[in-house]
Amino acid sequence: MNKVGTTSTGSVMVEMTAQQYEALRQLTKPSPSPAPAVTPSAKVTDAKPISRAEKIEHVKQHLKKLSPKKRESVVNSIRAMFQNSGGISQSEVDAMIKALQKSGYFTIATSGKVAYRV
Structure with missing residues (x-):
């Protein structure tokens, strides 16, 4: 088992293969690109009231x-x-x-x- 993350009440433990764990780690790793990602909530704040x-x-x-x-x-x-x-x-x-x-x-x-x- 590998520690995947933490919550307000403790750690989240999940049983998975090494390949699944590596895929999850790639998804949660911050991207090296210097441009900030635009989120939908950022678009809402840019809209005119x-x-x-x-x-x-x-x-x-x-x-x-x-x-x-x-x-x-x-x-x-x-x-x-x-x-x-x-x-x-x-x-x-x-x-x-x-x-x-x-x-x-x-x-x-x-x-x-x-x-x-x-």
């Missing part, structure tokens, strides 16, 4: 497909839409919901039930 109106339109399109029935489901849907781009704060989510209600896209009853306008 979208405006609040564009975000609301994006949310409208997805909520139209999902049509969540409760306020909590609307909140979860909005959070999920922005999780790959760094997330969204609760105050931004609340502001979007208020803007969608103000525009007449939907209403939310005090019980939390969502009613969409036709």
